[in-house]
Amino acid sequence: MSGTNKKFVFAYAFLVVLPLLGLAGILKSGRGLQAPASIDGLWSLQLDSGQLNSLPCGKVLAAIPDHAILISQSGNSFVLSFPGAPKITASGALDGTTLRASLNDMGASKESGCADGQPLTMLATVDRRADSRILAGTFSPTNCATCASVGFKAERQAAASPKGGH
Amino acid sequence: MPNLFTLVLQITVILAVCRLTGSLFRKFHQPRVVGEMFAGILLGPSVLGWMAPQVSAYLFPPSSLGFLNALSQVGVVIFMFLVGLGIDPKKLKHQSHAAVLVSHVSITAPFVLASLLALYLYPRLSDASVSFTNFALFMGAAMSVTAFPVLARILTERDMMKSTLGNIAIACAAVDDVTGWCILAYIVVLIRSAHQATSIWVTLAGIVLFAAVMIYGVRFLLRGLERTFHKYGEISENRMAFLLLLALASALCTERLGIHLLFGSFLMGAIMPKEPKFVRYVLDRFETITITLLLPLFFAFTGLRTNIGLLSGPSMWFYCALIILVATGGKLGGSTIAGWLSGMPLREAAGLGTLMNTRGLMELVILNIGLDIKVISPALFSMMVLMALFTTFMTTPVLELICPDQALRPAPQKISVAEVSFQEIA
Numbered sequence: 001m002s003g004t005n006k007k008f009v010f011a012y013a014f015l016v017v018l019p020l021l022g023l024a025g026i027l028k029s030g031r032g033l034q035a036p037a038s039i040d041g042l043w044s045l046q047l048d049s050g051q052l053n054s055l056p057c058g059k060v061l062a063a064i065p066d067h068a069i070l071i072s073q074s075g076n077s078f079v080l081s082f083p084g085a086p087k088i089t090a091s092g093a094l095d096g097t098t099l100r101a102s103l104n105d106m107g108a109s110k111e112s113g114c115a116d117g118q119p120l121t122m123l124a125t126v127d128r129r130a131d132s133r134i135l136a137g138t139f140s141p142t143n144c145a146t147c148a149s150v151g152f153k154a155e156r157q158a159a160a161s162p163k164g165g166h
Numbered sequence: 167m168p169n170l171f172t173l174v175l176q177i178t179v180i181l182a183v184c185r186l187t188g189s190l191f192r193k194f195h196q197p198r199v200v201g202e203m204f205a206g207i208l209l210g211p212s213v214l215g216w217m218a219p220q221v222s223a224y225l226f227p228p229s230s231l232g233f234l235n236a237l238s239q240v241g242v243v244i245f246m247f248l249v250g251l252g253i254d255p256k257k258l259k260h261q262s263h264a265a266v267l268v269s270h271v272s273i274t275a276p277f278v279l280a281s282l283l284a285l286y287l288y289p290r291l292s293d294a295s296v297s298f299t300n301f302a303l304f305m306g307a308a309m310s311v312t313a314f315p316v317l318a319r320i321l322t323e324r325d326m327m328k329s330t331l332g333n334i335a336i337a338c339a340a341v342d343d344v345t346g347w348c349i350l351a352y353i354v355v356l357i358r359s360a361h362q363a364t365s366i367w368v369t370l371a372g373i374v375l376f377a378a379v380m381i382y383g384v385r386f387l388l389r390g391l392e393r394t395f396h397k398y399g400e401i402s403e404n405r406m407a408f409l410l411l412l413a414l415a416s417a418l419c420t421e422r423l424g425i426h427l428l429f430g431s432f433l434m435g436a437i438m439p440k441e442p443k444f445v446r447y448v449l450d451r452f453e454t455i456t457i458t459l460l461l462p463l464f465f466a467f468t469g470l471r472t473n474i475g476l477l478s479g480p481s482m483w484f485y486c487a488l489i490i491l492v493a494t495g496g497k498l499g500g501s502t503i504a505g506w507l508s509g510m511p512l513r514e515a516a517g518l519g520t521l522m523n524t525r526g527l528m529e530l531v532i533l534n535i536g537l538d539i540k541v542i543s544p545a546l547f548s549m550m551v552l553m554a555l556f557t558t559f560m561t562t563p564v565l566e567l568i569c570p571d572q573a574l575r576p577a578p579q580k581i582s583v584a585e586v587s588f589q590e591i592a
Contacts, residue, residue: 008263011507015271015500019278023306026281030298033288038295040540074476074545075291086228091478 036094037126040073042083043135047152055150056141057103057120060088069154080122092122099124099135102142119143124154172230177237177463179225183209184462195566197319199526200559202462206469207555212548216475226470238467239427241460242531244452246428247413249315249528250435251445253340262334264508268501269338272522273345275500276493277306283492287485291546303353304541308533308550309493311346312339313526313558320524320561331514331569335521338501343528347432350532351425357539358424372423377433380416385437388412392439395447406451426535461527468530468551471537476545486549493553494560498523517569524561529554 045067052062064084072079073094080090080101092101103120124137133156140149184205191201207213215222226234284302292301317339326332355373359366391409395401401409413434420430438448477483498519505515533550536542542550 005263007507008267011267011504012270015267015504015507016274019274023274023278023281026278026285027299027302030281030285030288030302033285033298035289035292035294035296035298038293040293040295040543072544073293074543075289075293077476077478077545079476079544086223 036073036076037097037128038073039071039078039094039099039126039135041071042157043069043071043154044157045069045152045154047139047150051148051150052139055120055139055147056144058139058150060085061103061120061139064088068157090122097126097128099126099137124152169230172225172227173233176225176230176234176466177459180205180209180462180466181459184465195562196559197316197323197526197562199313199316199319200555202465203468203527203530203555203558205462206465206467207472207474207551208469209466210469210472212469212472212474215473231467231470234463234470235467238460238464241456242464243414243417243427243431244410244456245461245464245527246531247431247435248449248452248456249343250432251438251448252314252318253344253436254440255436256440257337257340262508264505264510265334265337267508268334268504268518268522269341271504272312272338272497272501273310273342275504276309276496279492279496280305280309283488286488287546290481291485291543293543296541300353300357300541303349304536307346307349307353308529308536309496310342310349311525311528311532312342312497312522313524313528314339314343315528316524316526316558316561317521320521320565324565331510331518331521334505335518338518338522342522344436346528346532347429350535351429353541354425354535354539357541362424364424369424373420373425376419376423380433380437384412384416384434388438392441392444395444396441401447401451409448410452428531428535464527464530468534471534471544472548472551473544474548474552476548482545482549486552489549490553490556493525493557494523497557513568517565520561520564520568523557525554526558529558 047067049062052058061082064082066084068083070081070083072081076094078092078094078099078101080092080103082088088103090101090103092099099122101122103122119142120139121142122137122139124135127134127136135154135156136152138149138151141147184202187205187208188198188201191204192198209226211222214225281302284298284305287305288298288301314336317335320326321332321336351373355366355369359369362369388409391401391405394405413431415430416434417427417430420433421427438445477486498516500519501522502512502515502519505518506512508515510518530551533542533547533554536550537544537547
């Protein structure tokens with residue numbers, strides 16, 4: 001074997017073969033990692049619209065034709081939107097199995113009973129036992145200690161497209 | 167039914183903005199594609215949606231995006247056919263030690279580094295519905311890709327296509343792209359088969375059978391086209407339509423097999439006859455409409471899916487910086503070291519590394535697939551788009567710095583088929 005070939009073989013082993021062996025190790029060690037619970041997708045909401053109407057800002061949410069929430073997840077953070085009311089969006093955070101989001105931009109208007117600085121807070125828990133398909137929680141006015149909260153349940157719709165599952 | 171007024175308005179605005187930014191970027195010695203990628207970001211929620219939400223909502227209502235996406239996907243299907251057409255597998259067989267080492271290292275280095283980064287990013291930017299293996303493999307494939315067409319364009323513009331450096335770079339980019347697409351196909355099959363009744367082995371057997379039919383059957387059929395071209399100096403409209411039909415049929419087959427439309431059109435391009443004049447003739451027939459009309463729609467659609475606003479907080483920007491660093495370190499660094507160990511002068515090896523770090527449109531295609539199959543999250547998608555933009559943007563200035571023109575005039579060597587290709591794509 002010539003000197004050039006030897007150098008090539010050495011370089012190839014060091015720069016290609018060795019890293020590939022490392023890759024196998026990385027893939028193996030990564031299997032033990034745990035990612036945040038999956039909440040991404042379309043959820044159909046079940047709640048009492050009458051109760052929601054009584055909350056400040058609740059009218060806007062109660063008026064949404066189909067009670068569905070679309071959650072777009074990126075790790076521990078998520079963006080929440082309503083397909084029936086595209087202008088209402090909120091960003092939130094996931095802590096373990098607890099979701100918290102502030103719906104700030106509710107199209108504040110006196111007619112809707114929604115004043116500035118009084119957003120709704122969504123607080124919910126995802127049920128990991130049910131394969132993260134059930135969400136249960138409350139909507140409550142953020143800056144109103146005396147206001148009641150409205151409970152809701154949500155069920156995740158079947159995914160339209162495949163996910164990078166296990 | 168699509169709202170035709172909205173659709174035509176969208177196309178008009180997209181083409182105008184893409185042309186303007188493309189021309190502007192050309193003034194700064196950047197390939198037009200960088201400007202068009204940037205135009206997509208401008209039209210999306212990151213800029214237009216943030217600065218003028220009402221204009222954005224009027225121009226791009228969510229209900230209209232399906233039609234825009236469909237049109238842009240047709241464009242990418244034809245584009246991938248053209249990319250395949252520009253790759254000559256025979257030329258890849260007889261490469262020097264340097265080309266073999268650089269091409270393999272330029273895949274493994276970013277791939278392994280991306281997988282290592284995945285250990286850090288998976289718990290932070292993914293979710294439990296995505297397995298670590300799929301996440302890491304996708305990150306590896308996405309970071310190891312090189313934009314073959316953009317590279318060909320940069321080399322042509324700098325008159326480097328016939329140089330040793332140009333030849334090695336173009337061969338390595340072709341190897342990278344083919345490998346990257348094979349890995350991506352594997353990931354897509356893995357993910358989709360988990361949701362289908364068909365066993366993965368049936369899918370794999372179908373893919374092997376399909377590839378065999380294409381390589382050993384359709385390829386010979388296509389030689390007739392080449393003969394006709396040589397006999398008459400042109401190909402009739404009917405035969406061109408037949409060629410397009412074959413590309414679309416091939417795309418449909420791979421989609422049906424559970425991979426993706428794009429793999430079929432890419433394979434169809436790859437098995438086409440590679441005689442330079444024939445390749446140029448076919449490219450001339452398909453390029454204009456694809457590049458001036460359909461690809462800008464793809465850039466715009468990608469921009470509409472890219473939301474830099476999702477990168478809220480220093481930690482998100484830190485992840486983004488880390489992605490750019492790892493992508494650049496793996497590709498540029500890995501290729502430079504491999505080139506240098508192969509006996510190239512350090513300056514030339516660094517030039518090669520810089521060229522290999524160009525990701526461009528190919529990266530966007532892969533990222534869109536990743537977002538479609540949901541192996542990456544919207545925030546990670548936005549970070550990776552920024553990485554693609556950054557690494558493509560940096561190529562020309564860094565190359566000017568490392569390898570000024572006079573340093574790159576080696577003796578002419580063999581001419582790649584890519585010389586006649588992609589004069590306009592990038």
